[in-house]
Amino acid sequence: VSAPTPPPTGRPTAVGLDIGGTKIAAAVVGPDAELRERVVVPAPRTGGSEATLRALLDATDRVRAPHPDVAAVGVGAAGMVEWPSGHIRWAPNSPYENLPLRDRLAEHTGLPTVVENDANAAAVAEARFGSGAGRACSITLTIGTGIGGGIVIDGQIYRGPTGIGAEVGHIIVDAEHGARCGCGATGCLEAMASGTALARVARDAARAEPGGMLADLAGDPERVTGETVFEAAKNNDRTALALFERIGFWLGAGIASLVNVLEPGIVILAGGLGGSVGDLLLAPTRSAFERYVFARPHRSLPEIVPARLGPDAGVIGAALLALDAR
Numbered sequence: 318v319s320a321p322t323p324p325p326t327g328r329p330t331a332v333g334l335d336i337g338g339t340k341i342a343a344a345v346v347g348p349d350a351e352l353r354e355r356v357v358v359p360a361p362r363t364g365g366s367e368a369t370l371r372a373l374l375d376a377t378d379r380v381r382a383p384h385p386d387v388a389a390v391g392v393g394a395a396g397m398v399e400w401p402s403g404h405i406r407w408a409p410n411s412p413y414e415n416l417p418l419r420d421r422l423a424e425h426t427g428l429p430t431v432v433e434n435d436a437n438a439a440a441v442a443e444a445r446f447g448s449g450a451g452r453a454c455s456i457t458l459t460i461g462t463g464i465g466g467g468i469v470i471d472g473q474i475y476r477g478p479t480g481i482g483a484e485v486g487h488i489i490v491d492a493e494h495g496a497r498c499g500c501g502a503t504g505c506l507e508a509m510a511s512g513t514a515l516a517r518v519a520r521d522a523a524r525a526e527p528g529g530m531l532a533d534l535a536g537d538p539e540r541v542t543g544e545t546v547f548e549a550a551k552n553n554d555r556t557a558l559a560l561f562e563r564i565g566f567w568l569g570a571g572i573a574s575l576v577n578v579l580e581p582g583i584v585i586l587a588g589g590l591g592g593s594v595g596d597l598l599l600a601p602t603r604s605a606f607e608r609y610v611f612a613r614p615h616r617s618l619p620e621i622v623p624a625r626l627g628p629d630a631g632v633i634g635a636a637l638l639a640l641d642a643r
């Protein structure tokens with residue numbers, strides 16, 4: 318006679334991993350998005366796929382050690398990730414390429430594993446437990462070095478047939494006069510409204526105004542960053558405020574296009590730029606959005622709000638997807 322199966326000691330938890338351009342975050346996450354253990358380590362800049370893999374396995378082992386009952390592993394990774402194979406094809410700002418990440422992690426941990434694009438992972442967390450909770454359709458834009466994003470419909474990510482759809486950062490907002498995008502196209506939302514775009518137009522402005530506040534704060538027009546613009550705008554510098562107006566204009570135009578297609582109940586702005594600058598960016602974004610959205614006088618509008626989960630959205634979403642897939 319075999320012993321009866323012991324009752325489960327609690328609800329399942331998963332390890333969530335978030336691989337960004339500069340750091341790797343790992344945490345044990347419960348089904349209500351609560352964090353039980355958390356480590357952040359620098360993302361390897363060299364050493365290719367193997368260095369990244371070693372850092373991931375090490376971070377996983379560290380957070381898992383005090384939680385032996387972890388049931389699954391989920392990863393949100395910057396770059397082009399095939400779904401559901403979890404094979405990373407390429408990432409523009411990271412050293413890994415052609416990495417069968419899901420299989421390698423599953424082999425090491427012996428646990429069911431999923432690997433998703435990092436912006437999709439953050440979007441699912443915001444949709445279920447953050448600013449989008451209770452909405453049938455939400456769009457999350459992660460605005461930092463680039464613009465990533467995720468479309469969540471009834472709690473599920475829309476990915477397209479091979480996982481590379483929903484590239485909301487690469488909708489074209491100015492095909493004729495826009496800036497060149499890292500993807501090779503011209504005038505993508507990412508090229509016009511990301512943190513990188515803000516820094517670029519801010520350097521241009523500082524060069525044109527060498528005695529202005531931007532050049533003064535940075536010490537040199539070439540050293541102006543997004544943070545410089547934020548500092549200057551807080552001091553009511555007109556040039557800095559105009560730069561946020563300009564970034565918000567393109568962002569609002571892009572959001573209008575997305576809303577015209579998908580009719581989400583809410584649009585959530587996340588990431589280093591989207592989640593942190595508040596009304597400096599939100600006000601011009603909302604204004605341009607209302608100017609360009611289809612049939613403005615005849616419809617109700619979705620809210621445009623900052624993300625609620627902050628930098629933890631990636632690990633939370635990755636873990637939730639892992640728990641879904643068990």
Ligand SMILES: [Zn+2]
Binds near residue numbers: 505
């Ligand atoms: Zn692009």
